[in-house]
Amino acid sequence: MTAFPGVSPAELDVDVTQDVAHLYEDGITALKGGFSTEWADRLREDIDVAFAEARARPGGAVGRGPHRYYVEIHPEQLRGFVTLVDHPWVRSVATAVLGPDYRIVELGFDVPLEGAVDQPWHRDFPAPDETRAERRLTSLAFNVTAVDTAEDMGPFEIAPGTQWDDSPDFAHGMFPPRESYGRYEGLAVRKYPQRGDISARSALTIHRGTRNASARARPVLVLGLDGPEADNADRHDTAVTRAYWESLPVRVRRHLDCPVVETLTPITQKHTIEGLVMGAP
Numbered sequence: 001m002t003a004f005p006g007v008s009p010a011e012l013d014v015d016v017t018q019d020v021a022h023l024y025e026d027g028i029t030a031l032k033g034g035f036s037t038e039w040a041d042r043l044r045e046d047i048d049v050a051f052a053e054a055r056a057r058p059g060g061a062v063g064r065g066p067h068r069y070y071v072e073i074h075p076e077q078l079r080g081f082v083t084l085v086d087h088p089w090v091r092s093v094a095t096a097v098l099g100p101d102y103r104i105v106e107l108g109f110d111v112p113l114e115g116a117v118d119q120p121w122h123r124d125f126p127a128p129d130e131t132r133a134e135r136r137l138t139s140l141a142f143n144v145t146a147v148d149t150a151e152d153m154g155p156f157e158i159a160p161g162t163q164w165d166d167s168p169d170f171a172h173g174m175f176p177p178r179e180s181y182g183r184y185e186g187l188a189v190r191k192y193p194q195r196g197d198i199s200a201r202s203a204l205t206i207h208r209g210t211r212n213a214s215a216r217a218r219p220v221l222v223l224g225l226d227g228p229e230a231d232n233a234d235r236h237d238t239a240v241t242r243a244y245w246e247s248l249p250v251r252v253r254r255h256l257d258c259p260v261v262e263t264l265t266p267i268t269q270k271h272t273i274e275g276l277v278m279g280a281p
Contacts, residue, residue, distance in 0.1 A: 068113065139232055142198060157189070
């Protein structure tokens with residue numbers, strides 16, 4: 001199965017038939033052990049450095065509720081960037097769902113710290129017309145955990161199949177009304193990824209971060225991809241230096257949708273989800 005017209009399984013690096021089916025049925029899929037634990041540990045090191053730098057300056061990190069932060073970074077801040085975006089499973093899922101001209105538009109990470117509370121149920125942006133009218137996905141979010149997730153660390157919780165939910169009662173197009181929370185709690189599945197695992201999901205699938213009752217942070221990398229019709233790049237400020245751009249494989253450059261600059265400027269976060277800063281829609 002390939003969801004994008006004109007893409008055949010023969011064009012993909014690996015068979016992602018079941019992954020595409022899971023994305024359209026459940027809104028999420030995953031690959032266990034896509035990376036080594038050593039790769040994941042280097043990811044954690046890079047996240048820790050970027051998080052400390054971001055929190056030390058105004059606008060470097062945006063709140064997603066109490067003790068929960070999001071930071072957007074440039075590709076050069078992640079030593080494993082090329083390995084991530086050029087992974088055969090990532091490329092194949094992206095091509096099968098979004099088409100051969102998908103674009104890399106976001107690189108960042110979420111960090112729920114000790115004391116983070118349950119987020120309200122939400123999606124990350126309003127559903128586009130293609131999803132509402134045609135039941136077609138036009139963007140994907142890939143997540144890679146930097147730690148082994150345990151029950152007390154505030155696991156990610158998702159309500160499978162809700163990527164198609166469409167109601168005028170959604171505040172800002174993203175937050176379902178509280179009277180519908182019982183339905184999402186009944187559908188909810190908690191995820192416990194381990195270092196090296198990769199997941200792909202529609203950011204439209206209703207989800208939330210849960211309470212972190214541990215003393216440990218649970219950082220997770222976010223890689224956002226758009227199909228030709230999507231406009232999520234407008235929400236992000238990723239850039240690369242000319243020297244870094246020239247070092248990238250042509251196959252990666254083809255999908256990297258960002259300015260090429262002489263000097264990188266630290267990103268002031270604007271990827272907010274209206275309502276989450278206060279912890280409620």
